[in-house]
Amino acid sequence: MYKVLIADDHAVVRSGLSFLVNQQANFKVIGEEANGTDTYMRVEQGGVDILIMDLSMPPGESGLLTTQRIHDKYPNVRILILSMHEEQEYINKAIHNGAMSYVLKSSSDDELIKALKSLSNGENYIDKNIMITKSDIQQINSDGINVDLKGYNGLSKREKEIFPLIALGYSNKEIASQMFIYTKTVEAHKANIIRKLQLDTRADLVRYAIHHHLIEF
Structure with missing residues (x-):
């Protein structure tokens, strides 16, 4: 079966x-x-x-x-x-x-x-x-047709799960509730994501996600 x-x-x-x-x-x-x-x-x-x-x-x-x-x-x-x-x-x-x-x-x-x-x-x-x-x-x-993003590929599994939720505007509390983790853990993951992608703000993260077709609205 x-x-x-x-x-x-x-x-x-x-x-x-x-x-x-x-x-x-x-x-x-x-x-x-x-x-x-x-x-x-x-x-x-x-x-x-x-x-x-x-x-x-x-x-x-x-x-x-x-x-x-x-x-x-x-x-x-x-x-x-x-x-x-x-x-x-x-x-x-x-x-x-x-x-x-x-x-x-x-x-x-x-x-x-x-x-x-x-x-x-x-x-x-x-x-x-x-x-x-x-x-x-x-x-x-070919090797070039997939999502070839050095920064994004360097994110951990959990960071990749949280990434679209941040980009879509979910609050830390909402993400924590959905992922069954602590709010402070979300804050830490968010900081790591922005650092690894070499971004400054959530707005930059949103632009990054849209530009690379990583999320859908």
């Missing part, structure tokens, strides 16, 4: 996907999340074989970044991107960052089912409505 985690910011989409997946033999939905940070934390808990994830789950961390973080830390989790984004840039980046499958939300349920079955066999699957050219393959296999 393959354990599936579903991540999408729309409850009705999560509900529909759960119903569809649970109808398939050997697949069972074990959880649902609505943003990148919570998705990463749920994967971190273990027991996830396949992740079906949207790329746009505002407000919060970019799905492309979440894909990369999960793949780098938990490479055994098979990632299926289900997105409205048909732009080749998104598709190439998602695959480069670790997604094994990319399916369009505009496609039929059959595409998602085919993707699930392929992933269960350890095979990649790209929506039949997506054309992958030789140029795309070169981009996917």
Whole structure:
């Protein structure tokens, strides 16, 4: 039985996907999340074989970044991107960052089912409505298409989890409550983030996050 985690910011989409997946033999939905940070934390808990994830789950961390973080830390989790984004840039980046499958939300349920079955066999699957050219393959296999940020990549796991919350304007108290840590711990992480990124203020941090497409509103 393959354990599936579903991540999408729309409850009705999560509900529909759960119903569809649970109808398939050997697949069972074990959880649902609505943003990148919570998705990463749920994967971190273990027991996830396949992740079906949207790329746009505002407000919060970019799905492309979440894909990369999960793949780098938990490479055994098979990632299926289900997105409205048909732009080749998104598709190439998602695959480069670790997604094994990319399916369009505009496609039929059959595409998602085919993707699930392929992933269960350890095979990649790209929506039949997506054309992958030789140029795309070169981009996917290149070293420069992923999130290549020296400062950001130097942040700790916890700092990367807190980063989008700070950028989105959550207070220290709100972040502490959401992350189940002390307010002073949040303050320390915030100071470390600003120092590591060589920024001066939270406004600079917001500009940094937007410029590098690290968050979505």
